[in-house]
Amino acid sequence: MKQNILFKTILILLVLTFFCSCNKQTKDTTPWVSLQNGPTLNGWNIKGGNATYKVENGCIIGTTVRNTPNTFLTSDSIYGDFILELDYKVDSTMNSGIQIRSNSFPFYRDGVVHGYQIEIDPAERAWSAGIYDEQRRGWLVPLTDNPVAQKAFKHNDWNHYRIEAIGDTIKTWINDVPAAYLIDDKTASGFIGLQVHSIKDDEKEGTEIMWKNIKIITENPLKYSKKTTLKPVITKNHLTIDEAKKGWKMLWDGETTKGWRSARQDIFPADSIWKIENGELSVITTGGLESAAGGDIITKDKFGDFELSIDFKLSPGANSGIKYYVDPELNKGPGSSIGLEYQLLDDKLHEDAKLGSHEGSRTVTSLYDLIQADPNKPIHPIGEWNTAYISSKHNHVEHWLNGVKVLEYERGSADFLKLVAESKYAKWPDFGMLEKGNILLQEHGFPVSFKNIKIHAFDNE
The missing domain is CATH 2.60.120.560 (Exo-inulinase; domain 1)
Structure with a gap:
């Protein structure tokens, strides 16, 4: 009887040790930092236009306003090399984007927001996660030659982006599908921005885009970088x-x-x-x-x-x-x-x-x-x-x-x-x-x- 009790005790300890060991092995130690501050927009500021932003149920919600230019909710902090992940859900009639390494200077076109934009595009062309150069050079990496990424966008549902900006290389994924791969050294650092696009006279006012789970790695991002299957678009000594x-x-x-x-x-x-x-x-x-x-x-x-x-x-x-x-x-x-x-x-x-x-x-x-x-x-x-x-x-x-x-x-x-x-x-x-x-x-x-x-x-x- 004592031997049975001892055996059971040893077995339980072994099982507990196994589970504890597994938990230790699977624990995520990636140094993610959240860019959301609970129910407030602390750490962010609005540039460009008069679209509205609010926080509701853990989401940042941007809403279109008539007769205003593109509006951006921009981070107070400036980022150079990083990995950014976030989820978003966009109205099917809207165009939007995620600004990275972007800036606003008084001497540059009266402070207009400019820099790399990771496109959000629910339209028929489906260039979501392509790379656009806002208020500078225009399209750098559309998804014309990437039908797999074009099909990865989910209408009227949450989509996930992974964006890596390390050195002169920018890579993007949409719902874990490789979307864009750019080698370009135009801008090394800047803020992150959430865009609410301007609307035309015939477009509905009050449409929304929502972002959540916004997190970033700035501590040795190269260590956590993922490989991509795409061929890079190189801008050096090439036309856009x-x-x-x-x-x-x-x-x-x-x-x-x-x-x-x-x-x-x-x-x-x-x-x-x-x-x-x-x-x-x-x-x-x-x-x-x-x-x-x-x-x-x-x-x-x-x-x-x-x-x-x-x-x-x-x-x-x-x-x-x-x-x-x-x-x-x-x-x-x-x-x-x-x-x-x-x-x-x-x-x-x-x-x-x-x-x-x-x-x-x-x-x-x-x-x-x-x-x-x-x-x-x-x-x-x-x-x-x-x-x-x-x-x-x-x-x-x-x-x-x-x-x-x-x-x-x-x-x-x-x-x-x-x-x-x-x-x-x-x-x-x-x-x-x-x-x-x-x-x-x-x-x-x-x-x-x-x-x-x-x-x-x-x-x-």
């Missing part, structure tokens, strides 16, 4: 979908010297002056002295009216430039090549920032030696990438930096001609007035890198 539709072309392929040559010779400069590495076209340092052989490079094609976009990165103390309407015949002698110039400069360390025919006209993004750019321009720190944009249409020229216009002028106007006459360019007849010219990247003896070189040439359409 909207750019291709609008007629943009790559001006540099990211790998070779095709389409470019020396400003003074028919061949590309020596490897000791320029290098191509990791999809970047870079000047090799020569101690601040221009190469005696002439290191400036120009496009083999000439352009009239155009839009040009180039990403550039400066080193400390660097001096360089992007020139347009360049005439190679004026580039045979010593010195810099001649053309209108979007100045690239480290304004803090290079003495050129204090020089010029007109005050400030040699600072970064200025029309070199002629017109000073807005001193409040949104320049990123030295060593980080910036985006230069130049538009020239019917002699109206604009310089932009990181999506913000910093100057504009009229080629051939009385004001323009006066500026030229008072500058070092006065000795060249009809300076800056070519109908067509080459695009030039300047070698000035300082390390400078370029990528994503794109052009929209109107005269070629």
